[in-house]
Amino acid sequence: VTQLQVVGSNAGVPVFAPEPGNGLGNPIEVARDGIKFAQSKLHNIVIVDTAGRLGVDQALMSEAIAIRDAVTPDEILFVVDAMVGQDAVRTAKAFMDGVGFDAVVLTKLDGDTRGGAALSIASVTKRPIMFASTGEKLTDFDLFYPDRMASRILGMGDVATLAESAKKAFDGETSAKLEEKFIKGEDFTLEDFLEQMQAMSKMGSMSKLIGMLPGAGAMKKQIENIDDNDLIRQKAIVQSMTPSERRDPKILNGSRRARIARGSGRAVSEVNNLVDRFSAAVKMMKQVRNGGVPAGMPPGMGAMLPPGAGRAPAKAQPAKKKSRSGNPAKRAAEEGD
Numbered sequence: 253v254t255q256l257q258v259v260g261s262n263a264g265v266p267v268f269a270p271e272p273g274n275g276l277g278n279p280i281e282v283a284r285d286g287i288k289f290a291q292s293k294l295h296n297i298v299i300v301d302t303a304g305r306l307g308v309d310q311a312l313m314s315e316a317i318a319i320r321d322a323v324t325p326d327e328i329l330f331v332v333d334a335m336v337g338q339d340a341v342r343t344a345k346a347f348m349d350g351v352g353f354d355a356v357v358l359t360k361l362d363g364d365t366r367g368g369a370a371l372s373i374a375s376v377t378k379r380p381i382m383f384a385s386t387g388e389k390l391t392d393f394d395l396f397y398p399d400r401m402a403s404r405i406l407g408m409g410d411v412a413t414l415a416e417s418a419k420k421a422f423d424g425e426t427s428a429k430l431e432e433k434f435i436k437g438e439d440f441t442l443e444d445f446l447e448q449m450q451a452m453s454k455m456g457s458m459s460k461l462i463g464m465l466p467g468a469g470a471m472k473k474q475i476e477n478i479d480d481n482d483l484i485r486q487k488a489i490v491q492s493m494t495p496s497e498r499r500d501p502k503i504l505n506g507s508r509r510a511r512i513a514r515g516s517g518r519a520v521s522e523v524n525n526l527v528d529r530f531s532a533a534v535k536m537m538k539q540v541r542n543g544g545v546p547a548g549m550p551p552g553m554g555a556m557l558p559p560g561a562g563r564a565p566a567k568a569q570p571a572k573k574k575s576r577s578g579n580p581a582k583r584a585a586e587e588g589d
Contacts, residue, residue, distance in 0.1 A: 256301060263390055266293070279303070283319045300325065313350045320351060328353040329382065332373065334361045344373045355382035358396065374398075440534050442498040446490045448533075449483055485518055489526050492516040501530060 253269045260267035268286040271277040283300050290298045300323055302316055320328065330353040332340045347353065356373055361384045374381055384396040490498065492515035497504060504512075504527060513520045 259390075266295075279315060280318050280322050283323050287323055298323075313347070316347075316351045327355070329355050329357050330377075330379070331357040331359060334358045334384075338372075341372050341376050344377050348377045348379070353377075353379060355380050357382060358384040361386055442490055442493065442501055442530055443495075445530055445533055446487060446498070449487050449490070485516075485522065486526050486529070488516040489513075489518055489523055501527060 253267075253271060257267045257269055268282075268289045270282060270285060279302065286300065287298060300319065302319055303312065328351065330344060330347050332344055334340060336343070344356065356377070356379055358373075358381055373379075381396045381398070383393060385393040489512060492512045493504075497508060497512075504523075509520055509523045509527075513523050516523075
C-alpha cells in the first residue's frame, strides 16, 4: 500500500488505503470500499490493484475471482513481468483460464530477448498487449506497439518511439528556439547543449535510448558500458562555465578549462571530452540541415547518439579517369591496353 501511495502521489492520483503501511485487511472488502470512496468523490475511473500471484497459487487465484465478482470491472488487465520469459506465458494462460482478462500489460520490457518470449502471450491467450513499461518511472510506461517491438527484436531499432519521447521531453518553447536557430543557420551554443542534456535526462536512460536506434543489437557491449551518470557530470561542467563561455566555446583556453574542472569537481580531461562532444554536436547540426537525422528529433539531439547513427549513406565517388600521355607512341600503347 505504501508503494502505491508513493506512485499515486507522483502521478497526482489519489489512493484509497484504509490499512496503514503495508497492512492487508480483507482485499475483497477493501476493493468494495474503494469503489464507494471513488463514487463519493465523483471519480469516473478506478483502478483496483491486486497482489501479485502465480498460476499455481489457487488461494490467490480464488481471491482474484472474488474481487472481480465484487467490483464487476469494465476491463481486467493482466500485468506480467517480462523478465520471467516463457514462465510469463504459462502464468498468463493460468490466469486467463482462472479469472479471465481483456488485455496484457508488460513490465520490465527493456531487453529484446525477453521481449520475444513475452510477445507469445498474445498468441496463447488471444488477448492484445495494451501497455508496456521499460523502467520504473511513470514516463517509462506507454502504449504497446507490436510493430515497433518486432522491429527492435529484429535489430531494426525503434526510431518512431525515440522521436515521440523526444517530442515529449522537449517543451514547445525550447524546440521552437532550436528550430529557429536551425533555420537561420545560427551557431549552436553550449547553452543550447545544456538545455538538450536536461531534456534528454527526462527521456530515460541513455542505454534505453540508444537501444532504439537501428543496429543497436550490434552494439550490446557498448550499450552495457554506458554510464547514465555521465549526463549529470556533463551538466555540472557546463553549469560551471560563465555565460560568455557557453555562448562562445572558442575562448575556452587551458586556464579556463582548469577553472571549470575545479568548479565542477571533474578532471580537465572530462572538460576536454565535453568540448569534443559539443564539436560533434555542431557537426551534427550541419548534417541535420542535409536531412541526416530522423524526422521528429529536435535539432542537435543527434550529437548524443553513437557516431554514424542517422547519417545518410555516402554517395559513391565516380571513378577517376586515367591521364593520357602526350607522347604519340606511349599514347598508342595506352589506347591499345
